[in-house]
Amino acid sequence: MMKLTQFELSKIGKNRTVMGALVVSLFILFGIFYVGYHYSQENFSARDNVEAGYPAKLDKSIKEKYSGDLTDEKVKEIVSDYMEIWQDAKTDSALVFYPFYWDIQSTFIPRKNYDLFLVMLDKLENGQRLSVEEVPIKKIDDNDFQNFDKPLQLGNYVPWTDLYKVIGNLYILISVLVALVCSLVFSDDTSRNMNQILFTTKYGKSKSLISKLLAGISASTCLFVAIHIINFITFALMNDISGWKSSIQTNFAMKLFDFPMEWNHLQVFLCIIGLQFLGILFVAATSVLVSSFVKTPLSSFATATGLYLLPALLMQAFKGNIVSKYLYFFPINQANVKNMLVLLSSEGDFFRTRVVSNLLLLSLFLLVSYVFFNFIAYRRMKVWRF
């Protein structure tokens, strides 16, 4: 069986369309990293700040100064530091922007009530400086944060926000690649008229079919794992990842203050990755199923990709409808990490009211579909005839 699976993998690996797609994917991957990390708000503003004479990485000071419990005092300290940096910069005619400070000040000093920057500018024009004591900062409790036994942990969450955006984009890339790879599993042999040789061999309609399914899942898993390893290494090399232990509720960019689980950024990352992996299995199984019914890899790929995207289109048509609840089951929805977390924790948008129950339900759906689709594809090819 292993030997046959190796041959099936080799057939996929040597396919020129797949090779071409992998080369193109490397460029797309580079583009995703370039936009998602290099040109992210954080890194972009960091470079601007360096040009303006600030330390190479504000991350380090954020990590050292603010990591730990989220308290009203800490919020005040952050706002105060930012005001000092900003007012210093303004006098030096260099505007400093950094998402960490920006997100926190905009959360705790809503602009509709008090425009911090206008007030600071007024003061600076009059040769004065604004003190944090004069600024109306909201309390943590006013922001409806989820309370747990332990205080929420603050950290340098900004790079993790970038990571979540990037894994959303990668998810679509991987899904399309997996659809392409798995579209070949049966339809390539059908289009080559090779079934008549394969299916007249001893294991042609037994082990061979299983080995094809195994090859599909192995190739999909390898793609998923390889791309995520490359992604995480790139992420770690380009960013400070110390924010992994900070609570997801303290991610002031995502604004998931009332997310009901006591999870840190790493746990959220692993949860989403796990869910996306099941989504990829679903995409793989759908593509394999399609490839068992159609005669050419191209039509198989087009159909599988269409099926992958279809729920997103239907979602627009059935927005807010009961149908949309069912459409949330489909993998395309897992591309947006924030929306997924909101959905899992919402009380009415999905089927259960608890995150874990929703996660289990979603995972069960994806897994059962994966097994079912593979089974149907196996049965279909088992009785394949001209």
Place this chain on the structure above:
Amino acid sequence: MNLRLEKISKSYGSVHVLKEITFELKPGIYGLLGANGSGKTTLFRIICGLLQADNGQVLFNNQDIKEQAENFRSVLGFLPQDFNYYPDFSGLKFMLYIAALKGLNSRAAKKRCLELLDFVGLGDVKNKKIRQYSGGMKQRLGIAQTLINDPEIMILDEPTVGLDPKERVRFRKLLSNLSRDRIIILSTHIVSDVESVADEILILKDGILQTRGTAYDLVSEIKGQVWECLVSPNEADKLENRFLISNRRNDSGGVILKIVSTQRPTPTANQVPPTLEDLYLYYFREGGQDYDETNTI
């Protein structure tokens, strides 16, 4: 060992491709002759279990092949007519893949595949990608893959297509060496291939098995009906419209025609010994056309 087909019928819509085909085969080489669309490939696919017959059954050693599908496939070697290899596999890798599908263990598979590649003359190019193979080389590779499991039943659909004369001679020798204790069925349009290797010939026409027998027996059917005559080009044209012409060649004195006819086509025509090609033409004359043989020139 025997392979028996019992009342095999197959239709595509209103077109009856096979009509109650019944025959039994013992070890030996069988040539299946038939025009395009006569149902040869359909028949082969049914024997191989790739196509479901509407009626009838295929029995191997008196047991329906559906009831022993895996066992039957393990003794089967099939070379289909139209297929595309994996162009980026080497010849050896393709053979090893088929060997794995046929259940050979890795060590035995490699030894067997190397032997067979040498046997069909592809030993030197075994590591070359199949995309670099010529049509003849691909055909030889196809023949080699049918032999991997040392099959008891070999079904070869147009095996000599793409082979040059030298390769065809080699193929015929190869088949002769293999025929002992094996049932080999091959179809081809190249009558001389069948004539020289087949122990028995089956003629399929319009979905019906018209006749079967040795080449000698079959040719005897038209004994005394093959003529050769030397005529002028004008006369040759006229004769072509009226008789079944199995050959026409120019000669210094005119045109020499070979005619299949129950009656002497010209007063000067001489009887010649019939060949299998004459028989083929006799059976597969265009649209089953009956020639006007009432008038001689």
